[in-house]
Amino acid sequence: MSEELYNSVPLFDKYEGIKNKCNVEIDDEKIDLCDPSIFGDVCNDKHFYRKCLIADKYLTYIEDEEGSRNIKEACKYFSYWAYKEMIMDKKYSYSVSTLHENINKISNFNICKKYVENISTETFLNIDNLYKLYQNFKEILNGDEPFNCDKAKKCVEFYKTFEGTCYLDSDDPFCIGLKKFREAYNKTMKSAQKCEEYKILQELQKRPEKSANTIATAAITAISFASIMTYKFTPLGSWVRHRLSGNKNMINKLEKEFKASQNSSKIQDMEYRVPYNSS
Known part of the structure; x- marks a missing residue:
């Protein structure tokens, strides 16, 4: 609903x-x-x-x-x-x-x-922000003069506050609402004879892809740290030293394996956190 x-x-x-x-x-x-x-x-x-x-x-x-x-x-x-x-x-x-x-x-x-x-509170905040966008847009058209540039600037700047919270391919209802607002704004402002810098709202950006290498590096760092701590400060140190004897390149090999797997791993960020604007 x-x-x-x-x-x-x-x-x-x-x-x-x-x-x-x-x-x-x-x-x-x-x-x-x-x-x-x-x-x-x-x-x-x-x-x-x-x-x-x-x-x-x-x-x-x-x-x-x-x-x-x-x-x-x-x-x-x-x-x-x-x-x-x-x-x-x-x-x-x-x-x-x-x-x-x-x-x-x-x-x-x-x-x-x-x-x-x-x-829910989250839905209300999203709806309230979207409604404020339409109210700002109305002020541009219904002011003392048509296409008031100061009010157009206010509307554009408010729209920009949502950059980074929604993406072009999103199926989130709020993000779809932003896209529809942008289309309505651009269609109407196209006929404005002034306010050139505020006539077009840029489309939402494509979702940035997270590199699997970032995840692999973090994992390797954690493994390396754990290995050092175990080697130096635990009763298992002597056992670890014995097991690593003749195999000093194990960590390097592990790192290569993680890097080799990055081409087959894709991480997609699905979080949406929409800022609430009180005015």
């Missing part, structure tokens, strides 16, 4: 607008009507319960507009927003799905059940 979450990010801005409208329309008198049988101690936290009412109004709005909106994308935004505003600080032991279930009980309806998604 996470792949669908990443695919929905370009449209988050539209649903954030709906959420903001719901925030303005909240009747604060309803905060005192919190049902303890549903929310328990949350009823004593008016700030948190107000967010529950915003979520309830947002889901109600989606249900009323179901025929004219993409419900899946609207629900994916709900998952992101609920985690960010009500779950990330871990004040209460909610997951997105359990929080969604309780909020649905406020107005007694059931929407987004198929699409709501529990989010």
Whole structure:
């Protein structure tokens, strides 16, 4: 399901607008009507319960507009927003799905059940960074002047912070999201009559290959060190000296064998660690 979450990010801005409208329309008198049988101690936290009412109004709005909106994308935004505003600080032991279930009980309806998604901290940080990229891109286009170069610079520099965390051949959802953002950015900025140095986002680099020789050298170093320590400082020293007699080139032979094997060994680095940018 996470792949669908990443695919929905370009449209988050539209649903954030709906959420903001719901925030303005909240009747604060309803905060005192919190049902303890549903929310328990949350009823004593008016700030948190107000967010529950915003979520309830947002889901109600989606249900009323179901025929004219993409419900899946609207629900994916709900998952992101609920985690960010009500779950990330871990004040209460909610997951997105359990929080969604309780909020649905406020107005007694059931929407987004198929699409709501529990989010890990890592996924949230990736989604949040990707969303910030699209927000920065929007600022370039919707500023006081079209194609604002200062804002284009900000967007390009932010994109560059992810260099080295994703690669061209990656199937990681976040990296695929970065690739799609780059394509959308370059297609739009192509028509800009200025900001030449910021019109193109470079594609992700190919994954660097680790040399098997690096691994072999490390192994040989460890073996050599262990041999020296055993030879000099253990009761087995005399036995080792006897066994090595007439075979002083054993380590050199071992090194040659490791080097000979490097052509048949391939090491691929599969780690993705995406930095979180708070602004």
